[in-house]
Amino acid sequence: MRYRWEIKTTDTWYSGTDASVFLSLAGLDASMREVQISDPDAINDWERGDVNHGSIETQDLGELQTGTLRHDQSGPAAGWSVDWVKITNEEDGREWTATVGTFDSGGRFPLLRFSRTNDGQFEEIKKQRAQRATYAADKEAAEKIAAKRQAQEQAQQRAASAADADLDSDLAKQQRELDRELKKAEAEAKLAEQRAKLDQMRGGGPTPSGGSGSSTMTFRTYELFGVLNGGKVPLSQVVLCDANTGRCSVVPGGRVMVAEAPSEGFGLAGVPGRWSAIYSGRSPTEFGLDADKGVLASDGSRGWVVTAAFLSQVFGAGWRAAVYS
Numbered sequence: 001m002r003y004r005w006e007i008k009t010t011d012t013w014y015s016g017t018d019a020s021v022f023l024s025l026a027g028l029d030a031s032m033r034e035v036q037i038s039d040p041d042a043i044n045d046w047e048r049g050d051v052n053h054g055s056i057e058t059q060d061l062g063e064l065q066t067g068t069l070r071h072d073q074s075g076p077a078a079g080w081s082v083d084w085v086k087i088t089n090e091e092d093g094r095e096w097t098a099t100v101g102t103f104d105s106g107g108r109f110p111l112l113r114f115s116r117t118n119d120g121q122f123e124e125i126k127k128q129r130a131q132r133a134t135y136a137a138d139k140e141a142a143e144k145i146a147a148k149r150q151a152q153e154q155a156q157q158r159a160a161s162a163a164d165a166d167l168d169s170d171l172a173k174q175q176r177e178l179d180r181e182l183k184k185a186e187a188e189a190k191l192a193e194q195r196a197k198l199d200q201m202r203g204g205g206p207t208p209s210g211g212s213g214s215s216t217m218t219f220r221t222y223e224l225f226g227v228l229n230g231g232k233v234p235l236s237q238v239v240l241c242d243a244n245t246g247r248c249s250v251v252p253g254g255r256v257m258v259a260e261a262p263s264e265g266f267g268l269a270g271v272p273g274r275w276s277a278i279y280s281g282r283s284p285t286e287f288g289l290d291a292d293k294g295v296l297a298s299d300g301s302r303g304w305v306v307t308a309a310f311l312s313q314v315f316g317a318g319w320r321a322a323v324y325s
């Protein structure tokens with residue numbers, strides 16, 4: 001902080017001095033240790049009636065209160081009489097004045113007691129500083145809120161990305177499992193078809209009872225039907241298949257039953273049963289079934305073949321034991 005000092009020597013005989021002059025200041029916020037002062041613009045300062053001036057660099061003293069003024073009594077005619085001492089804060093224009101009005105005593109003057117004689121721009125600067133401080137505080141608070149919001153958004157984005165990754169991983173896992181199950185079902189159906197062809201080659205092909213041909217192999221038709229809510233229903237009401245994936249599953253609360261006699265199910269089962277009436281001239285081996293065993297189901301009005309692939313999804317790999325036993 002820069003302070004301007006002014007000292008008025010009284011306009012009386014022998015009031016000036018040739019000695020070295022020293023000044024100290026004390027305010028509410030800080031104190032300045034004693035320094036030697038001189039007028040940079042004067043050839044011979046501290047003369048009768050002169051107002052000498054200069055500047056001091058020190059810390060911010062706050063509201064000026066007191067000070068000391070002295071000289072070292074050097075040189076001829078060392079005695080000095082001072083009217084007043086004035087200090088001005090060059091930043092905000094505040095001015096303080098201490099009245100002296102006497103000669104020194106042994107080179108020292110009474111304690112300088114300052115009172116403010118000009119407010120300068122202090123109040124306006126104080127107001128501007130308060131506004132700047134408020135603006136800075138508001139800006140800092142806004143930046144903290146923005147940073148917090150950004151951190152929350154980034155955390156949400158990371159969580160969403162992690163959730164998407166988990167979902168993708170789960171879907172990929174389900175797809176792999178479905179691919180394995182479909183591959184297994186296709187392999188089982190192919191094996192069943194090959195086994196049926198082998199049986200046909202060994203036995204000359206199936207010939208349902210009452211049909212033509214020399215084989216004595218007994219042909220049997222099995223029927224799949226459903227039970228739902230305690231009542232008998234067509235198979236299509238208890239087993240649903242996804243048109244996109246081909247995957248079939250039993251509805252909750254439903255059961256798949258196997259009929260071997262016409263009195264069970266919807267009258268398709270029996271020896272030889274209704275196979276020849278619905279699929280005349282066609283072998284069950286075309287559908288992955290055994291040559292002498294046809295498997296049908298009803299939608300309530302007509303019958304249709306149940307393939308080995310379908311049976312694998314409903315009963316698993318051991319579907320033959322579940323259906324033919």
